[in-house]
Structures are given as C-alpha cells and as structure tokens.
Amino acid sequence: MDHVSTSFDVIDQIYATLTFIRQVAHDSDDSERKKSLEALLVFLEAFSAVCYNAEAGLLRDGRVHDALSRDTERSLYSLKKCLAAYSEVWGCIDVTENFDQLEGDSMASLNMSAEYGRKRWRDGMKERAQVWRKLAQPVLNEVLFGQKELNTVIKLCEGWIYSLRHTLEIILLTIGPPKTLFPMSPQVANLGIVEVLDLQRRAASNSLSSTHFNDNNALPGVLHDTVGITKPFESLAKTVYKDGDDEVDVIAEVAPNSETPTQDLCHLTWLLQALSQQRMGTKNGPYALQTLICMGFLDDPINKRGLILYRCPQSHPWASKPPNLHDLLTRGDAAKPSLNSRFNTARAIAGTILATHSSGWMHQRLHSKNLLMIPRSLNDSEPSPFVVGWGIASPPEGRIFDLEPNLYQHKDRFGKASAAFETTHDIYSLGVVLLELGLWKPMSVLFARRIAKMPRFDESQQRNLYHRINSNLLDLANSIELKKEMGQQYAELVVQCLLWHHRDPVKGMIEFRKQVVDALTALCVL
Known part of the structure; x- marks a missing residue:
C-alpha cells in the first residue's frame, strides 16, 4: 500500500474515533467542547477531500x-496515537450486522458527498455510542470521557491539526492552489486558510507591476499631531488619525522614502493589510500571526517619508509612545515578567515568523525595537508581543554602517549585504531576540563597550567584526546565565537559531516549526 492510501486510511480511523467521542459526549453541557470536536471533524473532512481526492488530491500531485x-504522515499517526484508547473501545463494540460494511466506506462516502451513505455511517456510530453509554463501567467512562481527560485529548488533537494545516499551507505555497476558484470554495473556509491564501497571492505579486495598488493609495486623512520620529522602524508614536468627522487612535511608524519608496510602501501596506486579515481570521494557535491591524499609509512628501498607520489596540493605555521589548529590557528587573510570560512571548514571536514564511514573505527587520509589548486586553496583567517594523529589505546605502542594528543581522546581511534576503536571516535575528529575552538584557547593554568604542564601521571591517560578534553571541547563548534563567532547552533553541542553515527551504520550514516553534510551545505548558 502506498503512502497516500495509508494516510487516507489513517484519516478514516481518526474521523471515526472523533465521531464516536462526539456522540458519547453529545449530552455534555460543555458547549465549547462540542464546538471543538465539531471543528476537528470539519477540518478532517475538508483535509481528506482536498489532499486525497482520487482525481485532484494535492498529496497525489508529483510536485x-x-x-x-512525510510530515503529513507524521502528524496523522501522532493524531491517531492520541486517540488510540478511544479507537480500541469503539472497535470492540458490536452493533448491527450491517455496520461492518459501512465502516470501510466511511471516508469514501464523505469524499463522494453521498448524503445517504454518510447518514447511514453516522447512524452506526451513534448506535455504538449508545451501547457504550448504556454498558460502560462508570470508572472506565470517567477515565476516558471525564471532563479533564477529554479536554486534554482535544487539546492534543488540536495541536496536530495545527501541524496539518501548516503543512497544507506550505504545499499551497510551493505548488499553488489546485484550481482557479479554489480560494473561494467552502473547503478553504473549513480548513481555516482563507487569509493565508490571500497573503500568499499578495506576497507573490510584483510590487512594480501589480495592478492592485498605485501611488494614489495613500490614506486621505490627516494626523492630529505631528510625528517627529527620526529613526525609521525603531520608534513609533501614538496619535489620532482624522478623516472628516471620523477619528481613530493609531500608532504611526516612519518609512523614509530613501529606504521604502512610495511604490514599495504601497505594496508593503497592501501586504500588511492581508496580515491583519489573517490575524483576525479563523487561524489561531501556536502558528498565529501576532501583529497590529494596518490601516494603510500617509504620504508625507515634505519630510520625504511615508507613515504606516496601525490601529491602536483598545488595551493600550499609554498617552504617547507605546513600549517595545527593547524599552522593557532596558528597564531591567523592574520590568521583568514571569518566566511563563517570557516563554509565551518567545513562542508568539517565533510563531509569527513561521506564519510569515509560510505565506511566502519575510519580516526582514526583526529586532527588539520592532516588538511592541501591549496587553491583549484590559484584564491582562502582562504584555504580549505585537510584531511591527515589516520591510522590503534593500541594501543600505553608503559604506559606513551603524553597529547596533547590525548586531541582529546574519553574516550575509551584516553591513553591506552580500546575498538576497532569505528566511534563514529572519531566524538568525529571532535567535538574537530570544537571547535578549532570556537574559533580559538588550544588545545595546550586552555590547555597550563595543558600541561605545566603535559605533560605526566600514565595509573593510565588517567581516572580522561579524565573526567576533557572532562568537560573543554564541558564548552568551551557551552561558550558565541563560541556562539558569530559561533552562537548558531554551538555551539550545537560541543556539539553533544562531546557527540555522537549511539548503532546502521546504525542509527548513518544517524543521523550524518542529525544532523551534513546537519546542517553545512545549515550554509554555510546563
């Protein structure tokens, strides 16, 4: 039996087991649990149809x-393993003599959309659930279907569903949708990838040739206060955007024309608006985007710049400058959050980078000044990260470079860039940010002496300077101090990011999810 047929059979068994669980738990008062089980079943049904359809299944495509x-198989077998005890139970229950025949036709009926066959199959599962509820020993029923146990199992299943969805996103990124109208199909909504497909489409467009935007796409309104930020993509200001009688609290980010020409700024904000839609869409979990809602940009030709405007979260209580991670790190222990909060922050940032790469895009300017730290709601006692500072990277002009921003750069982007931007470069920058987060010290403090001695460098110095800085970073990542603060596993993750290298971008994306994002997710639940 080939891999596709094997995986198809595994989905069949998983779907049957989840249907049995749903039927047994049907009388439960927990509406959220019912909703979660239904969402799992809806996803699996759509995933089976899209990936294993006999005529045009994505996983039957030789490309x-x-x-x-292999990653799909791994996730499916892991999902099946989570449900092994339940699968054994329903497989041992004898019901009507015709049910065994239905058992083998279960997913076939689903994929053919044969409503009659589907109803017969579900009726058979319902009958097995009724037998269980009638004959099962109370202790055994509590062990399998008790509230705590069932919630744990559902949570584990959701984790593997997130992995399957992410794998599907990479498939669509690499070979494209199976047909032109696929993005508008109900299956896409059931899979939770509507927003991802839109972002992939936008990211694949050429900023110079796309007909979706032009120089006149700037917002028509004005700002209530003048934004006087001089350092691009490092500082932001809170102000009010006015368009007629409408006023909106916004966070403004400066984009000088010298670094991001108006045409590129149109493209950038067009992408950011898709990111906002994905953030607000159906996708959630460890691979979700954590960013602000982008409204668009204001053209400011007098100051030779544009201003990217983000809608200000209602939980933001500051009158002017929103705090970023660098601000909190600079304040030291007085602003140091709990260990669990730092793990959650690390996971959120890494998950955002993964989601961005899965959409065919890259951040390109990741550092601690581009991570706003704002509570998600007024009830949250600790802040969460919102990633900003997105860019369309261009080689810096001139031959003299500032040292501090280059502390976050991969060797290919240090000083004068020697290679086009790659996902590896984002992951390296992530490693530096994770190091800062773990030690709770910014690069400006960790390298204060070096910055004071050599605040700027030229092209002739950059190679040797990078190697010295990178060696220092690896020493810090392997230090006892970091391991005491965050643990051995976290320290190893930082080293992995700083040494990250995968020739194959597809394998690299999968491994980044497993070795970094999933590992950080596991630390969050310890």
Missing part, C-alpha cells in the same frame, strides 16, 4: 515535496 508527504 509535492517528499518532506511534506
């Missing part, structure tokens, strides 16, 4: 990378 097929 799909072998690593993606």
Whole structure:
C-alpha cells in the first residue's frame, strides 16, 4: 500500500474515533467542547477531500515535496496515537450486522458527498455510542470521557491539526492552489486558510507591476499631531488619525522614502493589510500571526517619508509612545515578567515568523525595537508581543554602517549585504531576540563597550567584526546565565537559531516549526 492510501486510511480511523467521542459526549453541557470536536471533524473532512481526492488530491500531485508527504504522515499517526484508547473501545463494540460494511466506506462516502451513505455511517456510530453509554463501567467512562481527560485529548488533537494545516499551507505555497476558484470554495473556509491564501497571492505579486495598488493609495486623512520620529522602524508614536468627522487612535511608524519608496510602501501596506486579515481570521494557535491591524499609509512628501498607520489596540493605555521589548529590557528587573510570560512571548514571536514564511514573505527587520509589548486586553496583567517594523529589505546605502542594528543581522546581511534576503536571516535575528529575552538584557547593554568604542564601521571591517560578534553571541547563548534563567532547552533553541542553515527551504520550514516553534510551545505548558 502506498503512502497516500495509508494516510487516507489513517484519516478514516481518526474521523471515526472523533465521531464516536462526539456522540458519547453529545449530552455534555460543555458547549465549547462540542464546538471543538465539531471543528476537528470539519477540518478532517475538508483535509481528506482536498489532499486525497482520487482525481485532484494535492498529496497525489508529483510536485509535492517528499518532506511534506512525510510530515503529513507524521502528524496523522501522532493524531491517531492520541486517540488510540478511544479507537480500541469503539472497535470492540458490536452493533448491527450491517455496520461492518459501512465502516470501510466511511471516508469514501464523505469524499463522494453521498448524503445517504454518510447518514447511514453516522447512524452506526451513534448506535455504538449508545451501547457504550448504556454498558460502560462508570470508572472506565470517567477515565476516558471525564471532563479533564477529554479536554486534554482535544487539546492534543488540536495541536496536530495545527501541524496539518501548516503543512497544507506550505504545499499551497510551493505548488499553488489546485484550481482557479479554489480560494473561494467552502473547503478553504473549513480548513481555516482563507487569509493565508490571500497573503500568499499578495506576497507573490510584483510590487512594480501589480495592478492592485498605485501611488494614489495613500490614506486621505490627516494626523492630529505631528510625528517627529527620526529613526525609521525603531520608534513609533501614538496619535489620532482624522478623516472628516471620523477619528481613530493609531500608532504611526516612519518609512523614509530613501529606504521604502512610495511604490514599495504601497505594496508593503497592501501586504500588511492581508496580515491583519489573517490575524483576525479563523487561524489561531501556536502558528498565529501576532501583529497590529494596518490601516494603510500617509504620504508625507515634505519630510520625504511615508507613515504606516496601525490601529491602536483598545488595551493600550499609554498617552504617547507605546513600549517595545527593547524599552522593557532596558528597564531591567523592574520590568521583568514571569518566566511563563517570557516563554509565551518567545513562542508568539517565533510563531509569527513561521506564519510569515509560510505565506511566502519575510519580516526582514526583526529586532527588539520592532516588538511592541501591549496587553491583549484590559484584564491582562502582562504584555504580549505585537510584531511591527515589516520591510522590503534593500541594501543600505553608503559604506559606513551603524553597529547596533547590525548586531541582529546574519553574516550575509551584516553591513553591506552580500546575498538576497532569505528566511534563514529572519531566524538568525529571532535567535538574537530570544537571547535578549532570556537574559533580559538588550544588545545595546550586552555590547555597550563595543558600541561605545566603535559605533560605526566600514565595509573593510565588517567581516572580522561579524565573526567576533557572532562568537560573543554564541558564548552568551551557551552561558550558565541563560541556562539558569530559561533552562537548558531554551538555551539550545537560541543556539539553533544562531546557527540555522537549511539548503532546502521546504525542509527548513518544517524543521523550524518542529525544532523551534513546537519546542517553545512545549515550554509554555510546563
């Protein structure tokens, strides 16, 4: 039996087991649990149809990378393992003599959309659930279907569903949708990838040739206060955007024309608006985007710049400058959050980078000044990260470079860039940010002496300077101090990011999810 057929059979068994669980738990008062089980079933039904359809299933396409097929199998077998005890139970329950025949036709009926066959199959599962509720020993029923146990199982299942969805996103990124109208199909909504497909489409467009935007796409309104920020993509200001009688609290980010020409700024904000839609969409979990809602940009030709405007979260209580991670790090222990909060922050940032890469885009300017730290709601006692400072990277002009921003840069982007931007470069920058977060010290403090001695450098110095800085970073990542603060596993993750290298971008994306994002997720629940 080939891999596709094997995976198809595994989905069949998983779907049957979840249907049995749903039927047994049907009388439960927990509406959220019912909703979660239904969402799992809806996803699996759509995933089976899209990936394993006999005529046009994505995983039957020869262009799909072998690593993606193997990753799908891994997730499905892991999901099946989570449900092993329940699968054994329903498989041992005898019901009507015709049910065994239905068992083998379950997913086939689903994929053919045969409503009659589907109803017969579900009726058979309902009958097995009724037998269980009638004959099961109370202790055994509590062990399998008790509130705590069932919630734990559902949570584990959701984790593997997130992995399957992410793998599907990479498949669509690498080979494209199976048909032109696929993005508008109900299956896409059931899979939770509507926003991802839109962002992939936008990211694949050429900023100079796209007909979706032009120089006149700037917002028509004005700001209530003048924004006087001089350092691009490092500082932001809170102000009010006015368009006629409408007023909106916004966070403004400066984009000088010298670094981001108006045409590129149109493209950038067009992408950011898709990011906002994905953030507000159906996708959630460890691979979700954590960013602000982008409204667009204001053209400011007098100051030779544009201003990217983000809608200000209602939980933001500051009158002017919103705090970023660098601000909190600079304040030292007085602003140091709990260990669990730092793990959650690390996971959120890494998950955002993963989601961005899965959409065919890159951040390109990641550092601690581009991470706003704002509570998600007025009830949250600790802040969460919102990633800003997105860019369309261009080589810096001139031959003299500031040292501090280059502390976050991969060797290919240090000083004068020697290579086009790659996902590896984002992951390196992530490693530096994770190091700051773990030690609770910014690069400006960790390298204060070096910055004071050499605040700027030229092209002739950059190679040796990078190697010295990178060696220092690895020493800090392997230090006892970091391990005491965050643990051995976290320290190893930082080292992995600083040394990250994968020739194959598809394998690299999968491994980044497993080795970094999933590992950080596991630390969050310890």
